[in-house]
Amino acid sequence: MKDPNNPICRTISDLLSRIGDKWSVLVVSTLAGGPRRFNELRREIPSVSQRMLTLTLRGLERDGLVSRTVTPSIPPRVDYELTSLGHSLQGPVTALTDWAIANMPEIHEAQGRFDAERDDIAA
């Protein structure tokens, strides 16, 4: 159970590093509203760089959470869409973000206490 070499732990840790990365959850939750083109995603997530959006989408595509559809026209058109696997991830992720929102005050309070103590010691 606690051994990172066993395949279950590795899968969990892989999933966590994916959803734990800086952009995946944001992209998935945006795509939850329906398919988007590349630059639509950029507009809806203004702070993401082109490079990171590409990398994030590739990662999600590799894991089978997002599908990528190319329409070879001029200009080219690429649509990204959640797969059913991607949609099924929404439930657990929402549970987590709801928890974060609900407990935000308590977390910030704890951080404040911790940092105040740290400063006391430093002083």
Added chain:
Amino acid sequence: MKDPNNPICRTISDLLSRIGDKWSVLVVSTLAGGPRRFNELRREIPSVSQRMLTLTLRGLERDGLVSRTVTPSIPPRVDYELTSLGHSLQGPVTALTDWAIANMPEIHEAQGRFDAERDDIAA
């Protein structure tokens, strides 16, 4: 909603970088079985380094998820324990890990397909 500058998104993203880091979930799930001393945790999670265990525990403590109790004896004794906030996180995290376990085959399959295609193109 998609703006990383708004406090809600920042809290969520902070939470994700905590539970998304390499060790936090492992530590929390170990502590779910009851309080542990520092070296007990090291023994139960053999692959964690001393440094990373310390840093992980500090982070969890700062967020109010774990409490740290020092008994100034010789040798010194320090017990780590989940707070009620820490326990309440177990539910959402379990939902996520259950999802990962349930969908592990499909994810690996998707990765296999993706990597096979990539190799085809490379060849």
Added chain:
DNA sequence: CTGTATCCGCTGAGATACTG
């Protein structure tokens, strides 16, 4: 429009040695 390629700084994380 939808990417890829490159450079580069910052942080995460391991190894090792030292301290109260």
Added chain:
DNA sequence: CAGTATCTCAGCGGATACAG
């Protein structure tokens, strides 16, 4: 026993420029 300090290296991620 329970840490801190320092070195080191790899990888993430931003900015920018280029390409089909």
